[in-house]
Amino acid sequence: MGKKKECRILKSFENDFKNINYLNNSDFSSKRIFVTSEFPCSLNGEDNILREESVNSQQQTFVPKRVYTNQWAVKIAGGHQEQADELASKYGFRNLGPVIPGGEFFLFESRTLGKRSLRKVRRHLHSSIRREENVVWLEQQVVKKRVKRDFLAPLSPHQLNQNIHSPSLLRGRRPPGISSVNIPILKPIIADGSVIQHADYVENNGGNGEMEEDYFMAGDDFLDMNRVQDRAYYARMKFSVPNDPFWKDMWYLHRRDDQPDEMDHNVKEAWALGYTGRGVVITILDDGLERTHHDLAANYDPDASYDVNDRDEDPMPRYDYADENRHGTRCAGEVAAVFNNSLCVVGIAFNAKIGGIRMLDGDVTDAVEATSLSHNSQHIDIYSASWGPDDDGRTVDGPATLTKNAFERGITEGRQGKGSIFIWASGNGGKDADSCNCDGYTNSIHTLSISSATERGNIPWYSEACSSTLATAYSSGASGERMIVTTDLRDSCTKTHTGTSASAPLAAGIAALTLEANQNLGWRDLQHIVVRTAKPVNLRAGDWRLNGIGRNVSHSFGYGLLDAGAMVRLAKVWRNVPKSKKCRAIYPNPYKTIPRGNRLHLQLYTDVCADKRDNHVKYLEHVQAIVTLSAPKRGDIQIYLTSPRGTRSTLLAKRQRDTSRTGFKDWAFMTTHNWGESAYGTWSLEIDNDGLDDAELLKWELVLYGTDVFIGPTGFEPSSALSERSVQTSHNGDSFTDSGVEQRSIRWILVFIASLLPLLIGLLVLS
Template identity: 40%
Template structure:
C-alpha cells in the first residue's frame, strides 16, 4: 500500500525532524517553521566589576571577553574557534555556572528585530561627501562641556538657508495653502495646515543645548557634514563589533540610524540638507542592529553611559507581522529600570520608542513589550493630511503622535542620509520617534531638572488632538482629556511643551498599587467557542499602604490559552468609565499557546481616581464553536501618586461610578456586539 503524504504532510514532517535535531543540539526552534537558533555568545555576571577576573575566568574556560562590561558587572564571553561542537560548548557553560565567582550565566540567542520604516520607490538621495569607517577613541570632552556654564540662548534668524528646510512641512507650515487645498481635495475638508509648533520653541532660543541624544540602531555616520559638529562620542559605541565607532557598514542596508539622527540634531544654517528639531543637541549612536541582536546586546545599548545620555531613541522592535508577541528580556528590562532609577543623576533617562508599522497586517502595539513598558514613551504617526497612515498600529499605550509619511503621493520626512547626503523620503513610525526625541530635547534645555515621569506628564498634557479630530476613535477619559488608540493624546506641540516645562514642578513620588484577581476555582477556567467573560476588581487605591489616588500608568498582566490567540480581545473599563481595548483581534495570529502574564499597558486613564470597580472583559471573535482554551489569571497594577501631579491641579471626585454602573455600561456594549454579530455561538 502506497502512502501519499502530500505537500502539507511533508512540511509538517520536515518541521518535526528539524525541531528534533535542534533540540538535540540545544537550540531554540520556531514551532511553525522549524528554524533553529544557536547561541551566539554567553553572558556572565560577577559580584562586582573586575575586568581582570572576567578575562581569567574566560581563559580558564577556553573563551575570551569582548567589549566593555554592561550593567556594571555583566560580561560578553565568546567561545574560542577551537571549541566547535555544541555539546562541548554546553559543557563549558555548565562549568561556568558552578564557578564560585560567577553569580549568573546565560547563553544568548539572537532575537528577530526589525526597523520600523519602509521603502518609497522614488527615493531621491542627494550625495554630499565620501563615506569612511574607522575606529576612534572616546575622550572626556563632552563631559567637561556639561560642567561649563550654560551658554546664552540665541534666537535664530528664520528661515534657515538649508536647502531642504522649505520641505520640512511638519516643523514649519510653509505649505499652508498647498496642504489646505490637498486635504480639501483628498478628504473633502479635513483639517490641514498644522505643524508641531517647533518654531515657537526656536524663537525662544531653545535648540537642545546641553542635551545628549543617542540613537539605538544600525549606527550613525559620525562624519556626515550635517551631523559631525554635533556628534557625541560618549553617547556612541558599536555593540556589534565591540569597538567605539558607530559608523554603519556602507552596504545600502544601514542608513536607518543615520536618518533618525538627522531628524534630531542635523545642523541648522550650514546650507546642508534640512535642520534637526534640536539642532544644537549632541547626537550619538549605538550600532546594535547590524548583527545578531540578543537580550544582552539590547541591555548593553540601553545602559550605555546612563549618567551622560539624556534621551535614547529606538525605531525598531519585534516583527510587526500581526502574529508575534515579544518584548525585552530580563537584561534589557534591568537596563530600563536602572535607566529610570539612576540615569541622569537620578532624574531618569527618557526612552522614546516607535509604536510599530504592522497596521496593514492588523497588528497591535499591545503585543510589543517595548511599547507596553512603563518606562518608554510610545510614539505613533500621522500623515501630511492629518490622518492615520496605513502602517499605524493601535494600542492604549501610545502616549502621543508626530508626523511621518503616508504613501508616495504625500511628502515624507526630510533628514540626512548615508553616505553623506540627504533624503526627503524617511518613513514610518521610525521617523516619528526621533522627531519626538528632538522635541523632548527642547524641553530638557528649557528645564534640565525634569524627571522621566515629568516628561510623560508634559507630553500628554501638551499634545494637541484637534489636528487629528476627524479620525474616528477619540474618547474623553475620566478627567476630560481626549485620547485615542491610534494617536494617544494627540500631536506633539513643541512650543506648548517648552512653555509648560519651564515652570513645571517635579511630580510627587510614584506609588504602585497591585490587585490580583483570584478565580473561585483554583483550576484555570475552561473557555469554548465564542465567549465573553467579565472579571471585576474592587479597588480602594491602596489607601492603607502606598496610596494611588491620581493615576499614571495602568497595567494588566494576564494569562490566557486559546486555540487561536488572534481571536482573543481584551478590554479594560476603569471606575470612571474609560474603555481601553488592551488587545484587539489579530487575524494572522494562529498561535495556540496564548500569552503568559503578558504586561498590557494603558495610559488612557491618566489622572483618574482609581477607586471603585475595574472590569476586564475577555472575549473571542472566533467562528469555530469547537475552539477551546483556558483563562488562568489577571493582575491589575496601578501606577500613580497620592497627591495631584502639580499644585493647583483640579481634584476629581473620589466617588466613582458603582460596580453596577460599570456593568451596566458593559451590558450596553455587549448588546451592541451581539446585534452586530448576530449573537454569540
C-alpha cells in the first residue's frame, strides 16, 4: 500500500470536531480520529497534537494542534472545598472535587464548552482566574497519548492470539474427582531458637503435604543466598498441584520441577513458607477489570476499584467485538486469580485482594492519571501499571504537575506513611530502539520499573534497555517461546499475554507476597530487597557488569530475575531503612558546545553535602542527571554517567527515529546501577553528538538519593557496628572488597578450623 492520503484538518473549528466522525468515546481514546473513513489521523502524546499517519513510511507530518478538554486543574491555597465551589460557580464551571484526596488541586469542568477542542480557551479567562486571591496555579487539561504495553505484532502466525473460553474449558478441561480446595495451613516450626512458618497444602484426598526437614536460613547467609537459589531446600518441599487447568502452562512459576537447571520466579517456596498475599491489596491501573470473572470474583475488592473515565464506582470494561479492553483483566489474573478452583490459572498472590481503576478507556489527562494513582491510598498497597507514553523511539514524555504530586504524596503518605508501591512496565519500544529513560514513569525514582525476559532467558525483541530498570520478570519472546497464561474478558482464559505488560503484574504479585511477609516494609525497603535478591543467573545479555560494590547489573535486566522465595525470606528479617536523603550538585558554567561527531566530557566532584546533615548522602540508591540541551536532531545524542567507583550507566542511547529539534529541558535521567556505592568523589558525564550539526549543553545537575549510613544485608542495623562501618572499595575493573564479606569469610574459616580440632587432638593422642 502507498501512503495514505493527507489528513485534512479543517480550518474552522466554530463547532469543534463537528466534521470528525467517531463511533464513541473509546475510538477517540484509542488514539485514532476519523475525519472521514479515508483520512485517518492519530494523536501524538508527546506534544498532544494531531499528526498524519503513514502506512509504509516512518515519516510523519505534524500539524501543531493540541487537543484540549473542557476541564481545568486549579490549585487553591489551603485546599478548601467551599472556596473551590464558589470559584467554579463564579466562572461558569462545575467543581468535580479534589484531584488527589486531601490535596489543594481541584478539577473544574466547563458547563458551556465541548468536551474537546483544538483551540485553547480565551486568555482573559485564565488571567481572571489567576488573579483570584487563593489561586496558586491553573492549567487547562490536554489529552495525552498513553499506550498499553501488551499488544505486539506477531512475528509469525504461531503468535496469534488463542483465547480459550470458559464453556469449553468447563466442559472438557476440568480434572476429574475434584472434591476439595487446597487451603494453606500455617504451622510454626522451631528452628535455631527462631519461629518460622510453612504452609502444608490439603491435598485432594484430604491428606497433608509435609516438609521432610525443618529449614531455617540465618540472616548472615542472605548474601550467599543471593547468588543462587537453594535447590536442595526446594527439592525437599512437597507441593500439592492445583487443579486449575492451565497450571501446567505456567512455566514461569514452576518449570524447575522438570528443568532444575532453568530458572523460574520461585513462588512455590514463598507459598510453602505461608505467603500467598493475604492481607495485601493490589489495584490494576488500566482499561477496566471484569470483576465478575469466575477466577477473580472471590478476590475482587470494590474499595480498590473506581471508574475514572465515567466517574463511577464500577470498573467493568467496555465490551466491543475486538475485546479491545481486555488488558486490565489479563493483568489482574496474573496477580490474584483464585487458587485450585478448576478454572484458568493461579495468581501469584492468590489470597490477595484485587481491584481495578478504569482510566485508559477515554481521554487520558494529567488529572486522570493523578486521580488513578492516588485512589484510596490508605487501603491500596500496590498500584500496577502496564502502560505509558508511546514506545515509538521518538517520544519523550512523563508525569505532569498533578501526576508528579500524586507520586510524591503516594510515597510519603500512602500506606499509613510507609509509601505506596508503584510498579511499572518498562516499555515495548525495542524494535524502534526506544529508551525507557525517555519515559518519565519508568524513569522515576518513585516507581519500581520491571523489564522482561523470554522463556529462554533472552532479551525480548520488544524490550527497551535503560539504566532505570530495577529488575526483570518473565514474558513472551520470539516464535516458539511460550507466553503468559492468565484470565481474559468474557470469563475466559488466554495463553497469549505478552510484552512488558505481562511482566509488571508478575512483579506486583511477588511484591504482595513480600509485603505479607513484612507489612512494615516501606517503598524503599522493597526496592532494597529486590536489588539484593534478584538473580542474574541464566539471563543472557552482553552488558552484565559488576557495579562498584560487586553486584551484577544490566541495562536490559536490571539486577536480574525476581525471586519470590528469596524476597519473602529476606523480608522476614529486614529492618527498615532510615529516611532517604537528597543531595544536589550543580555543574558550574555548563554552557558547552558539542561539535558534530564529537564527545563532551565533564567532571563534577561532590562531597555529597557533607556539611548539610539533612542532605548528607554517603551510600547511594537512585541517581539522577538533570540535563537541559538543544540539538538539531534529538535522537543523535547519547549520554553516559560514570560514578566515582567506575560504574558507567547509559542514560540515553541513540534513537534514530527521534528527529525532534526540541532537545531536553530539565529531563531527569535516572540510574539504579550505583545502588549501595559510596557517593563521594568525581562523577563524569559524557555526551556524544552523532549528528550533522552542533548541539548545546545548557545545564547539568547531579541529584543523589540515599542514606548517610550503610544498609547491611538485612537492612538498617543501628545497634551493630555494621551501621557505622565504611565500605572499603578497591576498584580496578571488577574487583571489590566489602569488610562485611571479609568478616563472614573469616568466621567461616574459624568454624572450619574449629571443626578440625577434634581430629587434630585425636591424632596427637594417637601419636
